[in-house]
Structure formats: structure tokens, C-alpha cells
Amino acid sequence: MFGNIKKDYINHNKEFLNVGFFAMVVYRFGRWRYGIKNKFIRKPFSLIYKLLYFNIKSRGIELPCEVILGENFQIHHNGGIVVSGYTQFGNNCIVRNGVTIGTARIDKIEAPRIGDNVNIGTGAKILGGIVIGNNVDIGANAVVLKDIPNDCIAVGIPARIIKKDK
Structure with a gap:
């Protein structure tokens, strides 16, 4: 500890x-x-x-x-952060103010599984039993309701997935 x-x-x-x-x-x-x-x-x-x-x-x-956190989890600009106890995070994740991560429906207890090196922008909402890949950036106020593959950016409502340039 x-x-x-x-x-x-x-x-x-x-x-x-x-x-x-x-x-x-x-x-x-x-x-x-x-x-x-x-x-x-x-x-x-x-x-x-x-x-x-x-x-x-x-x-x-x-x-x-009850949340599963990987190493180097960071909370930046606290306030309005809600994380479901069923959520799982990988290593090196950052969460900012106004973020909600949790279940999408009351009758179905499924929360996101978030990979390594995920940067979650202010006000983002990540809901449901979805999988967020590694090296993902989620933009401010994005509403993520579906899986995001590795090395992508998610922006908008609902979130559009854009492959990062390498």
C-alpha cells in the first residue's frame, strides 16, 4: 500500500x-x-x-x-469525477474533471475496461461494457458508447473514432 x-x-x-x-x-x-x-x-x-x-x-x-487500477493512475483537475466500481483501468491512465465512467443501463451491470496509456479529457462520458484499447485519447465532452481500438482518438457526441497518425 x-x-x-x-x-x-x-x-x-x-x-x-x-x-x-x-x-x-x-x-x-x-x-x-x-x-x-x-x-x-x-x-x-x-x-x-x-x-x-x-x-x-x-x-x-x-x-x-472496487475499481481495478493499473499503475500510475492520475486524477487531474478533480471535481465531478464518477467511476463505477465495476470499471477496470490499465497502466498510465489520466482522468480529468467532469468524467463519468460506468454502466449504460440500470438493468445490465457492465462497465468499461480501459487499456494502457489512455488519456480521458474533461467532461468525457464512457458508458457500458465496452473496451477502450491502448494508447487512446478521448476528447473533452466525448460520449463513448462503443469499443475503441488501439492507437485511436475518440471525439464528439456520440464519439467518432479517428486513427492516430504514426
């Missing part, structure tokens, strides 16, 4: 009071508490996690500890 927190600190420009960094600390703590096998010992830590999570949520970042 502490090794990951040190990396998160570096990824968030070594700003201890950065809300994105604090959200990552709470996320790491929430994941860590699952490793406590004795439920009587785990319960107080779960209470602490829920209080911390509520604090972060009130600051505009909803990142439950």
Missing part, C-alpha cells in the same frame, strides 16, 4: 494537499482493508474507509475501492 501511495504522490506532482492524491490514498486504504481476514478487526477499518470515502465524494471524486 505505502509503495503505491509514494508513486501516487509523485504522479500528483508531489502535492500532498492535492485532492486527486488524497482520493488515491483513500482508494489504496480501501483496497488494503480487504486483506484483513478477521472481520472483527476489518470492521473499524471499513468504517474509517467509508468516512474517508464520503469526504472525497463530497469533494467531487467518486472512486470506489
